[in-house]
Amino acid sequence: MVLPPCSYNRQLAGFTTATVGWILVTTSMGLVEWRVWHTENSPLFPSSVVCVGMWKMCIYQHVSNTNRVALCQPYTYRDTYLPLDIRISQNLLLVASILGLLGRASVIFALRNLYIGTLQKNAAFGPFVASGILNIAAGVCVSITVVWNYQSVGREEGIAFPPSLSIPFKPETQELGGAVLVACLGGIMMLLSGLVFISYKHPIFHQVHPRTSGI
Structure with missing residues:
Protein backbone atom coordinates (compact mmCIF):
# COMPACT_ATOMS: atom_id res chain seq x y z
CA MET A 1 0.00 0.00 0.00
CA VAL A 2 1.32 3.44 -0.92
CA LEU A 3 0.05 6.95 -0.47
CA PRO A 4 -0.22 9.40 -3.35
CA PRO A 5 2.20 12.30 -2.79
CA CYS A 6 -0.60 14.86 -3.06
CA SER A 7 -2.22 13.39 0.05
CA TYR A 8 0.34 14.95 2.40
CA ASN A 9 1.71 17.93 0.43
CA ARG A 10 -1.11 20.12 1.72
CA GLN A 11 -0.47 19.02 5.29
CA LEU A 12 3.25 19.72 4.91
CA ALA A 13 2.40 23.26 3.76
CA GLY A 14 0.09 23.60 6.75
CA PHE A 15 2.83 22.41 9.09
CA THR A 16 5.27 24.96 7.67
CA THR A 17 2.69 27.74 8.02
CA ALA A 18 1.88 26.71 11.60
CA THR A 19 5.57 26.61 12.53
CA VAL A 20 6.29 30.09 11.15
CA GLY A 21 3.13 31.43 12.80
CA TRP A 22 4.10 29.93 16.15
CA ILE A 23 7.59 31.45 15.91
CA LEU A 24 6.10 34.88 15.15
CA VAL A 25 3.67 34.66 18.06
CA THR A 26 6.34 33.62 20.56
CA THR A 27 8.65 36.34 19.23
CA SER A 28 5.97 39.01 19.67
CA MET A 29 5.69 38.10 23.35
CA GLY A 30 9.20 39.41 24.00
CA LEU A 31 8.86 42.60 21.95
CA VAL A 32 8.11 45.89 23.69
CA GLU A 33 6.61 47.78 20.73
CA TRP A 34 2.98 46.87 21.42
CA ARG A 35 2.18 50.48 22.30
CA VAL A 36 4.44 53.41 21.52
CA TRP A 37 3.98 56.51 23.66
CA HIS A 38 5.34 59.94 22.77
CA THR A 39 5.70 62.35 25.69
CA GLU A 40 6.58 66.04 25.35
CA ASN A 41 9.13 67.79 27.51
CA SER A 42 7.67 69.28 30.72
CA PRO A 43 8.93 70.29 34.18
CA LEU A 44 7.76 66.94 35.58
CA PHE A 45 8.39 64.58 32.67
CA PRO A 46 11.20 64.82 30.11
CA SER A 47 10.59 64.28 26.42
CA SER A 48 10.81 60.58 25.66
CA VAL A 49 9.47 57.63 23.71
CA VAL A 50 7.97 54.86 25.85
CA CYS A 51 7.50 51.40 24.36
CA VAL A 52 4.94 49.40 26.33
CA GLY A 53 5.13 45.64 25.86
CA MET A 54 3.32 42.72 27.41
CA TRP A 55 6.16 41.77 29.75
CA LYS A 56 8.24 44.94 30.04
CA MET A 57 8.41 48.60 29.07
CA CYS A 58 11.35 50.64 27.80
CA ILE A 59 11.99 54.39 27.97
CA TYR A 60 14.06 56.08 25.27
CA GLN A 61 15.16 59.60 26.20
CA HIS A 62 16.94 61.95 23.81
CA VAL A 63 20.34 62.84 25.19
CA SER A 64 21.73 64.39 22.01
CA ASN A 65 20.81 64.56 18.36
CA THR A 66 22.00 61.01 17.74
CA ASN A 67 22.18 59.13 21.03
CA ARG A 68 19.39 57.76 23.21
CA VAL A 69 19.50 56.10 26.58
CA ALA A 70 17.13 53.18 27.18
CA LEU A 71 15.76 52.14 30.55
CA CYS A 72 13.77 48.90 30.56
CA GLN A 73 11.55 47.73 33.38
CA PRO A 74 10.18 44.15 33.32
CA TYR A 75 6.77 43.37 34.77
CA THR A 76 5.91 40.89 37.49
CA TYR A 77 2.58 39.46 38.58
CA ARG A 78 2.85 41.60 41.71
CA ASP A 79 2.74 44.84 39.70
CA THR A 80 -0.78 46.03 40.48
CA TYR A 81 -0.46 49.10 38.25
CA LEU A 82 -0.80 46.98 35.10
CA PRO A 83 -4.23 47.37 33.45
CA LEU A 84 -6.56 44.42 33.06
CA ASP A 85 -6.04 44.14 29.30
CA ILE A 86 -2.27 43.64 29.65
CA ARG A 87 -2.71 41.09 32.44
CA ILE A 88 -5.17 39.02 30.41
CA SER A 89 -3.13 39.43 27.21
CA GLN A 90 -0.07 38.02 28.97
CA ASN A 91 -1.99 34.84 29.76
CA LEU A 92 -3.56 34.69 26.30
CA LEU A 93 -0.17 34.83 24.60
CA LEU A 94 1.21 32.17 26.94
CA VAL A 95 -1.76 29.92 26.19
CA ALA A 96 -1.36 30.55 22.45
CA SER A 97 2.31 29.58 22.61
CA ILE A 98 1.57 26.35 24.50
CA LEU A 99 -1.35 25.42 22.23
CA GLY A 100 0.78 26.08 19.15
CA LEU A 101 3.55 23.87 20.50
CA LEU A 102 1.09 21.03 21.21
CA GLY A 103 -0.40 21.48 17.75
CA ARG A 104 3.00 21.11 16.12
CA ALA A 105 3.67 17.92 18.08
CA SER A 106 0.30 16.51 17.00
CA VAL A 107 0.83 17.24 13.31
CA ILE A 108 4.34 15.76 13.40
CA PHE A 109 2.82 12.55 14.73
CA ALA A 110 0.16 12.62 11.98
CA LEU A 111 2.73 13.23 9.23
CA ARG A 112 4.83 10.38 10.53
CA ASN A 113 1.85 8.04 10.20
CA LEU A 114 1.23 9.25 6.66
CA TYR A 115 4.81 8.69 5.58
CA ILE A 116 5.03 5.16 6.96
CA GLY A 117 1.69 4.34 5.34
CA THR A 118 -0.31 3.44 8.45
CA LEU A 119 -3.62 2.02 7.24
CA GLN A 120 -5.84 2.96 10.18
CA LYS A 121 -7.88 6.02 9.36
CA ASN A 122 -7.63 7.56 12.84
CA ALA A 123 -3.82 7.20 12.86
CA ALA A 124 -3.53 10.44 10.86
CA PHE A 125 -7.06 11.86 10.86
CA GLY A 126 -7.32 12.25 14.64
CA PRO A 127 -3.95 14.00 15.15
CA PHE A 128 -4.57 16.32 12.20
CA VAL A 129 -7.96 17.38 13.53
CA ALA A 130 -6.53 17.80 17.03
CA SER A 131 -3.73 19.95 15.65
CA GLY A 132 -6.23 22.02 13.69
CA ILE A 133 -8.30 22.69 16.79
CA LEU A 134 -5.21 23.62 18.81
CA ILE A 144 -8.17 38.73 21.02
CA THR A 145 -4.86 40.16 22.26
CA VAL A 146 -4.28 42.16 19.07
CA VAL A 147 -7.83 43.57 18.95
CA TRP A 148 -7.81 44.47 22.66
CA ASN A 149 -4.46 46.23 22.33
CA TYR A 150 -5.75 48.10 19.26
CA GLN A 151 -8.80 49.30 21.15
CA SER A 152 -6.71 50.42 24.13
CA VAL A 153 -4.50 52.51 21.87
CA GLY A 154 -7.50 53.88 20.00
CA ARG A 155 -9.14 54.98 23.25
CA GLU A 156 -5.81 56.43 24.41
CA GLU A 157 -5.97 54.59 27.70
CA GLY A 158 -3.31 55.38 30.27
CA ILE A 159 -1.21 53.29 32.63
CA ALA A 160 -0.30 54.39 36.17
CA PHE A 161 3.39 53.49 36.11
CA PRO A 162 5.35 53.94 39.36
CA PRO A 163 6.42 57.58 40.00
CA SER A 164 10.08 56.51 40.02
CA LEU A 165 9.88 55.89 36.26
CA SER A 166 8.83 59.52 35.55
CA ILE A 167 6.19 58.49 33.01
CA PRO A 168 2.87 60.39 32.79
CA PHE A 169 -0.40 58.49 33.17
CA LYS A 170 -1.27 59.32 29.56
CA PRO A 171 1.09 60.43 26.78
CA GLU A 172 0.40 63.25 24.36
CA THR A 173 0.15 60.72 21.55
CA GLN A 174 0.33 56.95 21.32
CA GLU A 175 0.32 54.51 18.44
CA LEU A 176 0.57 50.82 17.63
CA GLY A 177 4.06 49.34 17.47
CA GLY A 178 5.67 46.74 15.27
CA ALA A 179 4.98 43.92 17.72
CA VAL A 180 1.29 44.11 16.82
CA LEU A 181 2.07 43.37 13.17
CA VAL A 182 4.27 40.42 14.13
CA ALA A 183 1.58 38.97 16.38
CA CYS A 184 -1.15 39.61 13.80
CA LEU A 185 0.76 37.76 11.06
CA GLY A 186 1.50 34.88 13.43
CA GLY A 187 -2.13 34.60 14.49
CA ILE A 188 -3.39 34.61 10.90
CA MET A 189 -0.92 31.90 9.90
CA MET A 190 -1.96 29.73 12.84
CA LEU A 191 -5.63 30.16 11.94
CA LEU A 192 -4.97 29.24 8.29
CA SER A 193 -2.93 26.18 9.22
CA GLY A 194 -5.66 25.09 11.62
CA LEU A 195 -8.24 25.25 8.83
CA VAL A 196 -5.96 23.16 6.62
CA PHE A 197 -5.65 20.44 9.27
CA ILE A 198 -9.37 20.51 10.10
CA SER A 199 -10.23 19.94 6.42
CA TYR A 200 -7.98 16.87 6.20
CA LYS A 201 -9.56 13.88 4.49
CA HIS A 202 -8.23 10.37 4.78
CA PRO A 203 -6.47 9.54 1.49
CA ILE A 204 -7.32 6.54 -0.63
CA PHE A 205 -4.60 3.92 -0.54
CA HIS A 206 -3.49 2.45 -3.83
CA GLN A 207 -2.53 -1.16 -4.09
CA VAL A 208 0.59 -1.68 -6.17
CA HIS A 209 0.39 -4.79 -8.34
CA PRO A 210 3.51 -6.24 -9.91
CA ARG A 211 3.46 -6.15 -13.68
CA THR A 212 3.70 -9.53 -15.40
CA SER A 213 4.77 -10.05 -18.92
CA GLY A 214 2.92 -12.50 -21.12
CA ILE A 215 4.65 -15.66 -22.19
Missing part, protein backbone atom coordinates in the same frame (compact mmCIF):
# COMPACT_ATOMS: atom_id res chain seq x y z
CA ASN A 135 -3.89 25.99 16.16
CA ILE A 136 -7.27 27.66 15.67
CA ALA A 137 -7.60 28.13 19.44
CA ALA A 138 -4.09 29.63 19.53
CA GLY A 139 -4.95 31.97 16.65
CA VAL A 140 -8.10 33.11 18.46
CA CYS A 141 -6.09 33.90 21.60
CA VAL A 142 -3.66 36.00 19.58
CA SER A 143 -6.52 37.74 17.74
Whole structure:
Protein backbone atom coordinates (compact mmCIF):
# COMPACT_ATOMS: atom_id res chain seq x y z
CA MET A 1 0.00 0.00 0.00
CA VAL A 2 1.32 3.44 -0.92
CA LEU A 3 0.05 6.95 -0.47
CA PRO A 4 -0.22 9.40 -3.35
CA PRO A 5 2.20 12.30 -2.79
CA CYS A 6 -0.60 14.86 -3.06
CA SER A 7 -2.22 13.39 0.05
CA TYR A 8 0.34 14.95 2.40
CA ASN A 9 1.71 17.93 0.43
CA ARG A 10 -1.11 20.12 1.72
CA GLN A 11 -0.47 19.02 5.29
CA LEU A 12 3.25 19.72 4.91
CA ALA A 13 2.40 23.26 3.76
CA GLY A 14 0.09 23.60 6.75
CA PHE A 15 2.83 22.41 9.09
CA THR A 16 5.27 24.96 7.67
CA THR A 17 2.69 27.74 8.02
CA ALA A 18 1.88 26.71 11.60
CA THR A 19 5.57 26.61 12.53
CA VAL A 20 6.29 30.09 11.15
CA GLY A 21 3.13 31.43 12.80
CA TRP A 22 4.10 29.93 16.15
CA ILE A 23 7.59 31.45 15.91
CA LEU A 24 6.10 34.88 15.15
CA VAL A 25 3.67 34.66 18.06
CA THR A 26 6.34 33.62 20.56
CA THR A 27 8.65 36.34 19.23
CA SER A 28 5.97 39.01 19.67
CA MET A 29 5.69 38.10 23.35
CA GLY A 30 9.20 39.41 24.00
CA LEU A 31 8.86 42.60 21.95
CA VAL A 32 8.11 45.89 23.69
CA GLU A 33 6.61 47.78 20.73
CA TRP A 34 2.98 46.87 21.42
CA ARG A 35 2.18 50.48 22.30
CA VAL A 36 4.44 53.41 21.52
CA TRP A 37 3.98 56.51 23.66
CA HIS A 38 5.34 59.94 22.77
CA THR A 39 5.70 62.35 25.69
CA GLU A 40 6.58 66.04 25.35
CA ASN A 41 9.13 67.79 27.51
CA SER A 42 7.67 69.28 30.72
CA PRO A 43 8.93 70.29 34.18
CA LEU A 44 7.76 66.94 35.58
CA PHE A 45 8.39 64.58 32.67
CA PRO A 46 11.20 64.82 30.11
CA SER A 47 10.59 64.28 26.42
CA SER A 48 10.81 60.58 25.66
CA VAL A 49 9.47 57.63 23.71
CA VAL A 50 7.97 54.86 25.85
CA CYS A 51 7.50 51.40 24.36
CA VAL A 52 4.94 49.40 26.33
CA GLY A 53 5.13 45.64 25.86
CA MET A 54 3.32 42.72 27.41
CA TRP A 55 6.16 41.77 29.75
CA LYS A 56 8.24 44.94 30.04
CA MET A 57 8.41 48.60 29.07
CA CYS A 58 11.35 50.64 27.80
CA ILE A 59 11.99 54.39 27.97
CA TYR A 60 14.06 56.08 25.27
CA GLN A 61 15.16 59.60 26.20
CA HIS A 62 16.94 61.95 23.81
CA VAL A 63 20.34 62.84 25.19
CA SER A 64 21.73 64.39 22.01
CA ASN A 65 20.81 64.56 18.36
CA THR A 66 22.00 61.01 17.74
CA ASN A 67 22.18 59.13 21.03
CA ARG A 68 19.39 57.76 23.21
CA VAL A 69 19.50 56.10 26.58
CA ALA A 70 17.13 53.18 27.18
CA LEU A 71 15.76 52.14 30.55
CA CYS A 72 13.77 48.90 30.56
CA GLN A 73 11.55 47.73 33.38
CA PRO A 74 10.18 44.15 33.32
CA TYR A 75 6.77 43.37 34.77
CA THR A 76 5.91 40.89 37.49
CA TYR A 77 2.58 39.46 38.58
CA ARG A 78 2.85 41.60 41.71
CA ASP A 79 2.74 44.84 39.70
CA THR A 80 -0.78 46.03 40.48
CA TYR A 81 -0.46 49.10 38.25
CA LEU A 82 -0.80 46.98 35.10
CA PRO A 83 -4.23 47.37 33.45
CA LEU A 84 -6.56 44.42 33.06
CA ASP A 85 -6.04 44.14 29.30
CA ILE A 86 -2.27 43.64 29.65
CA ARG A 87 -2.71 41.09 32.44
CA ILE A 88 -5.17 39.02 30.41
CA SER A 89 -3.13 39.43 27.21
CA GLN A 90 -0.07 38.02 28.97
CA ASN A 91 -1.99 34.84 29.76
CA LEU A 92 -3.56 34.69 26.30
CA LEU A 93 -0.17 34.83 24.60
CA LEU A 94 1.21 32.17 26.94
CA VAL A 95 -1.76 29.92 26.19
CA ALA A 96 -1.36 30.55 22.45
CA SER A 97 2.31 29.58 22.61
CA ILE A 98 1.57 26.35 24.50
CA LEU A 99 -1.35 25.42 22.23
CA GLY A 100 0.78 26.08 19.15
CA LEU A 101 3.55 23.87 20.50
CA LEU A 102 1.09 21.03 21.21
CA GLY A 103 -0.40 21.48 17.75
CA ARG A 104 3.00 21.11 16.12
CA ALA A 105 3.67 17.92 18.08
CA SER A 106 0.30 16.51 17.00
CA VAL A 107 0.83 17.24 13.31
CA ILE A 108 4.34 15.76 13.40
CA PHE A 109 2.82 12.55 14.73
CA ALA A 110 0.16 12.62 11.98
CA LEU A 111 2.73 13.23 9.23
CA ARG A 112 4.83 10.38 10.53
CA ASN A 113 1.85 8.04 10.20
CA LEU A 114 1.23 9.25 6.66
CA TYR A 115 4.81 8.69 5.58
CA ILE A 116 5.03 5.16 6.96
CA GLY A 117 1.69 4.34 5.34
CA THR A 118 -0.31 3.44 8.45
CA LEU A 119 -3.62 2.02 7.24
CA GLN A 120 -5.84 2.96 10.18
CA LYS A 121 -7.88 6.02 9.36
CA ASN A 122 -7.63 7.56 12.84
CA ALA A 123 -3.82 7.20 12.86
CA ALA A 124 -3.53 10.44 10.86
CA PHE A 125 -7.06 11.86 10.86
CA GLY A 126 -7.32 12.25 14.64
CA PRO A 127 -3.95 14.00 15.15
CA PHE A 128 -4.57 16.32 12.20
CA VAL A 129 -7.96 17.38 13.53
CA ALA A 130 -6.53 17.80 17.03
CA SER A 131 -3.73 19.95 15.65
CA GLY A 132 -6.23 22.02 13.69
CA ILE A 133 -8.30 22.69 16.79
CA LEU A 134 -5.21 23.62 18.81
CA ASN A 135 -3.89 25.99 16.16
CA ILE A 136 -7.27 27.66 15.67
CA ALA A 137 -7.60 28.13 19.44
CA ALA A 138 -4.09 29.63 19.53
CA GLY A 139 -4.95 31.97 16.65
CA VAL A 140 -8.10 33.11 18.46
CA CYS A 141 -6.09 33.90 21.60
CA VAL A 142 -3.66 36.00 19.58
CA SER A 143 -6.52 37.74 17.74
CA ILE A 144 -8.17 38.73 21.02
CA THR A 145 -4.86 40.16 22.26
CA VAL A 146 -4.28 42.16 19.07
CA VAL A 147 -7.83 43.57 18.95
CA TRP A 148 -7.81 44.47 22.66
CA ASN A 149 -4.46 46.23 22.33
CA TYR A 150 -5.75 48.10 19.26
CA GLN A 151 -8.80 49.30 21.15
CA SER A 152 -6.71 50.42 24.13
CA VAL A 153 -4.50 52.51 21.87
CA GLY A 154 -7.50 53.88 20.00
CA ARG A 155 -9.14 54.98 23.25
CA GLU A 156 -5.81 56.43 24.41
CA GLU A 157 -5.97 54.59 27.70
CA GLY A 158 -3.31 55.38 30.27
CA ILE A 159 -1.21 53.29 32.63
CA ALA A 160 -0.30 54.39 36.17
CA PHE A 161 3.39 53.49 36.11
CA PRO A 162 5.35 53.94 39.36
CA PRO A 163 6.42 57.58 40.00
CA SER A 164 10.08 56.51 40.02
CA LEU A 165 9.88 55.89 36.26
CA SER A 166 8.83 59.52 35.55
CA ILE A 167 6.19 58.49 33.01
CA PRO A 168 2.87 60.39 32.79
CA PHE A 169 -0.40 58.49 33.17
CA LYS A 170 -1.27 59.32 29.56
CA PRO A 171 1.09 60.43 26.78
CA GLU A 172 0.40 63.25 24.36
CA THR A 173 0.15 60.72 21.55
CA GLN A 174 0.33 56.95 21.32
CA GLU A 175 0.32 54.51 18.44
CA LEU A 176 0.57 50.82 17.63
CA GLY A 177 4.06 49.34 17.47
CA GLY A 178 5.67 46.74 15.27
CA ALA A 179 4.98 43.92 17.72
CA VAL A 180 1.29 44.11 16.82
CA LEU A 181 2.07 43.37 13.17
CA VAL A 182 4.27 40.42 14.13
CA ALA A 183 1.58 38.97 16.38
CA CYS A 184 -1.15 39.61 13.80
CA LEU A 185 0.76 37.76 11.06
CA GLY A 186 1.50 34.88 13.43
CA GLY A 187 -2.13 34.60 14.49
CA ILE A 188 -3.39 34.61 10.90
CA MET A 189 -0.92 31.90 9.90
CA MET A 190 -1.96 29.73 12.84
CA LEU A 191 -5.63 30.16 11.94
CA LEU A 192 -4.97 29.24 8.29
CA SER A 193 -2.93 26.18 9.22
CA GLY A 194 -5.66 25.09 11.62
CA LEU A 195 -8.24 25.25 8.83
CA VAL A 196 -5.96 23.16 6.62
CA PHE A 197 -5.65 20.44 9.27
CA ILE A 198 -9.37 20.51 10.10
CA SER A 199 -10.23 19.94 6.42
CA TYR A 200 -7.98 16.87 6.20
CA LYS A 201 -9.56 13.88 4.49
CA HIS A 202 -8.23 10.37 4.78
CA PRO A 203 -6.47 9.54 1.49
CA ILE A 204 -7.32 6.54 -0.63
CA PHE A 205 -4.60 3.92 -0.54
CA HIS A 206 -3.49 2.45 -3.83
CA GLN A 207 -2.53 -1.16 -4.09
CA VAL A 208 0.59 -1.68 -6.17
CA HIS A 209 0.39 -4.79 -8.34
CA PRO A 210 3.51 -6.24 -9.91
CA ARG A 211 3.46 -6.15 -13.68
CA THR A 212 3.70 -9.53 -15.40
CA SER A 213 4.77 -10.05 -18.92
CA GLY A 214 2.92 -12.50 -21.12
CA ILE A 215 4.65 -15.66 -22.19
